[in-house]
Amino acid sequence: MLNYNFYESKTTSQRLLVMLHGFISDASTFDQHIKALTEKVAVLTIELPGHGQDQSDAAQTWNFDFIRDALDEVLAQFEPYQIYLHGYSMGGRAALYYALHGHQTLEGLILESTSPGIADEEDRASRKKVDEARAKVLEIAGLEVFVNDWEKLPLFASQADKMTKEERKRHREMRLAQDPKGLAKALRDYGTGQMPNLWPELSNLMLPVCFIVGERDEKFVEIAHKMKAAIEGSELHVVEEAGHTVHVEDAQQFDIIVLGFLNKEEQNG
Secondary structure: OOOEEEEOOOOOOOEEEEEEOOOOOOHHHHHHHHHHHOOOOEEEEEOOOOOOOOOOOOOOOOOHHHHHHHHHHHHHHHOOOEEEEEEEOHHHHHHHHHHHHOOOOOOEEEEEOOOOOOOOHHHHHHHHHHHHHHHHHHHHOOHHHHHHHHOOOHHHOOHHHHOOHHHHHHHHHHHHOOOHHHHHHHHHHHOHHHOOOOHHHHHHOOOOEEEEEEOOOHHHHHHHHHHHHHOOOOEEEEEOOOOOOHHHHOHHHHHHHHHHHHHHHHHHO
């Protein structure tokens, strides 16, 4: 079973916010949000295969159906709750796949800085090669070399001025605490190149959807606008001055958006 942490709500609310982290991360990335979120709802942070304290069988292929079934197993324990699913980046892709193909009923979906996969087959094949190359770096050069390169990606440039020195240090330590073999397998098994193209399925989502992106993350702002157009009634929040990691770069605004979405859906329900 996937490793998870459950935090009770300080109220009698039966709403449960399930949170999925991104690549080379773990459940601790959401630690700074627990206090604010549990003022209103219960929170469940889950670690994806190959990350954190996960013990998934490395002999199996961790494809999206594997992750769906693993999430089914965890969420089945929380059936009395009204479940809202959040996912960031890689976790967002897993969350979207689950919303479309999972078996537990969801009350809402929150997608942060993510995509529904790559539509073009040639582009998807190219991304598989990138994922494979990164996996080899992890195996050959080691985790510290990979993290050094990862932190220099343009995707995370905004973290330099949006995060405190202490927060940057905490996230670097979190990345360096990961298992390079698990990360390499995650890239090969459910990296962006391995994700099914879910663009044609977006209109099948029959639940409230909230998109969160950072203003400075231009690629994912464009993707989010396209996804919003494909999902009737969905809402989009572009957070000023933030980049790819909105929940890290502007934690307060992230909490405001998430709780606002949950409260609105409870009122509508």
